Amino acid sequence: MKRIKVHLDKRLSETHEICIGYDFQDRIGLLIAKEHPANRYVIVTDSNVSGLYGKTFLEKLRELGLPAELLEFPAGEGSKTMDTVLALTSRLLERGVDRHSLLLALGGGVVGDLTGFVASIYMRSVPFIQIPTTLMAQVDSSIGGKTAVNLPQGKNLLGTFYQPKRIFTDLKFLETLSDDEYLNGVAEIVKYGVIDEPGFFELLEREVPAIRERNLEVLKKVIEQSCRIKKGVVEIDEQESGFRRILNYGHTIGHALEASSNFTLAHGKAVALGMIAASGISVQSGYLSLEERDRIENMIRDLGLPVRIPESFPQSNVLERLQMDKKKEGSELPFVLLKKIGIPFITKGVEKSHLEKVLEEMKA
Ligand SMILES: NC(=O)c1ccc[n+]([C@@H]2O[C@H](COP(=O)([O-])OP(=O)(O)OC[C@H]3O[C@@H](n4cnc5c(N)ncnc54)[C@H](O)[C@@H]3O)[C@@H](O)[C@H]2O)c1
Ligand SMILES: [Zn+2]
The missing domain is CATH 3.40.50.1970 (Rossmann fold)
Structure with a gap:
C-alpha cells in the first residue's frame, strides 16, 4: 500500500x-x-x-x-x-x-x-x-x-x-469498470500529463498500449502520479481562487460540448476534445508549437478517445454554451492554455476568431 x-x-x-x-x-x-x-x-x-x-x-x-x-x-x-x-x-x-x-x-x-x-x-x-x-x-x-x-x-x-x-x-x-467509464478516467490522466511535468507526459506516451490493456503495474504508477499531481495543486489552492483552475485544462470547451450534446457525450470524451481545442488555441495564440499540439492529439487518439467533434454539433451552440459557463468573470471566461507541454497558464479570455477557427478545424 x-x-x-x-x-x-x-x-x-x-x-x-x-x-x-x-x-x-x-x-x-x-x-x-x-x-x-x-x-x-x-x-x-x-x-x-x-x-x-x-x-x-x-x-x-x-x-x-x-x-x-x-x-x-x-x-x-x-x-x-x-x-x-x-x-x-x-x-x-x-x-x-x-x-x-x-x-x-x-x-x-x-x-x-x-x-x-x-x-x-x-x-x-x-x-x-x-x-x-x-x-x-x-x-x-x-x-x-x-x-x-x-x-x-x-x-x-x-x-x-x-x-x-x-x-x-x-x-x-x-x-x-466498462470501457467507456475507464476512458473517462483516462482523459483526466491525460490532463495531468499535459499540465504537469513533461516526464509524466512522456511516460503516458510510452505506455499507451499498457494503459489500453489496463496493465496493473502501469496503472499503479499512473494513478499514483495523477493523485500526486492533483493533491499538489489542491495543496496550493484548496478553494480554487487561482492556481487550482489549471485543472480546468480542456474543461471549458469540454463542458460546452457536453452541454450541447445534452450530456449524451461522455465527460471524458468531451474533455479529450476540449484539450485538443485548448491546445489548438494555444498554437493560434502563438504559444504552443504545432509539434507539441500534435503529440497531445496523437496520444488522445491512440488511447481510444475522440479527436474530432461530431458533425451533429452546431458550432454556434458550443459558442453560446461558452458564454453561459459558470466560471465566467464578467464578460471574460478564464481559459487554460499551454506554453509547452507541462507549462499551462490561465488567461482571461481568448479571441473568438481563434475559437471559431479551432472548432471548425476539429469538425469530423
Ligand atoms: N468533486 C470533484 O472534484 C469532481 C471532479 C471530477 C468529477 N466530479 C463528478 O464526478 C461525477 C462523475 O464520476 P464518475 O465518472 O465516477 O461517475 P459515476 O459515479 O456515475 O460512475 C459511473 C458508472 O460506473 C458505475 N461504477 C462505479 N464503480 C464501478 C466499478 N468499480 N465497476 C463497475 N461499475 C462501476 C456507477 O454505478 C456508474 O454507473 C460527476 O458528477 C462529476 O461532476 C467531481
Ligand atoms: Zn473532468
Whole structure:
C-alpha cells in the first residue's frame, strides 16, 4: 500500500492521506476499525456498486465487530440532486446517525460528490471517507474536497469544500469498470500529463498500449502520479481562487460540448476534445508549437478517445454554451492554455476568431 499525504493548512481542513493498493479491502476495513473510531459506520453507495462491492464490504466491517450499515441510491448522474440528499439524510436520522458516526462513500464521482455534500451539512458536518471505485473518482473527484449536487439550471451548482478523513484507492475495483467509464478516467490522466511535468507526459506516451490493456503495474504508477499531481495543486489552492483552475485544462470547451450534446457525450470524451481545442488555441495564440499540439492529439487518439467533434454539433451552440459557463468573470471566461507541454497558464479570455477557427478545424 502506497501512502500519499495531503497537507492542507486552511482553518477547516486537516492533513489526510490517500492510500493506494490492489485488492486490499480487508486491510481497509482494519484501518477503518483501528484509526477511525465511530459509533456507526454508514456505507453510502449506488445501486450498481452496492451489488458489486457494497454488500461484501459491509460484511467485512461487520466481521470486525463494527456497527455498520449500507444506504444505496439509484446509480447515475440523475441522482446527484437535492432529492437524493434529503432522502439520504432522513435515512441517516432514522438510523440514529450523529456527529460521532462516519460515512463511507463507496463508488464513483457521483457517490463521492453526494456523500461528501451530505457529510458537510448533516448536523453541521460529520466525518467521511472516500473509497473511489471508478478511475475518474480515483484520480480526480475523490481528491480535493469539492462536493456538489446538480440543480435543474446546471451541474454542481450547490456544493461545499469539505475534505474526507482519508481516501482508500483499491485498483481491484477497476476490473469491473466498462470501457467507456475507464476512458473517462483516462482523459483526466491525460490532463495531468499535459499540465504537469513533461516526464509524466512522456511516460503516458510510452505506455499507451499498457494503459489500453489496463496493465496493473502501469496503472499503479499512473494513478499514483495523477493523485500526486492533483493533491499538489489542491495543496496550493484548496478553494480554487487561482492556481487550482489549471485543472480546468480542456474543461471549458469540454463542458460546452457536453452541454450541447445534452450530456449524451461522455465527460471524458468531451474533455479529450476540449484539450485538443485548448491546445489548438494555444498554437493560434502563438504559444504552443504545432509539434507539441500534435503529440497531445496523437496520444488522445491512440488511447481510444475522440479527436474530432461530431458533425451533429452546431458550432454556434458550443459558442453560446461558452458564454453561459459558470466560471465566467464578467464578460471574460478564464481559459487554460499551454506554453509547452507541462507549462499551462490561465488567461482571461481568448479571441473568438481563434475559437471559431479551432472548432471548425476539429469538425469530423
Ligand atoms: N468533486 C470533484 O472534484 C469532481 C471532479 C471530477 C468529477 N466530479 C463528478 O464526478 C461525477 C462523475 O464520476 P464518475 O465518472 O465516477 O461517475 P459515476 O459515479 O456515475 O460512475 C459511473 C458508472 O460506473 C458505475 N461504477 C462505479 N464503480 C464501478 C466499478 N468499480 N465497476 C463497475 N461499475 C462501476 C456507477 O454505478 C456508474 O454507473 C460527476 O458528477 C462529476 O461532476 C467531481
Ligand atoms: Zn473532468
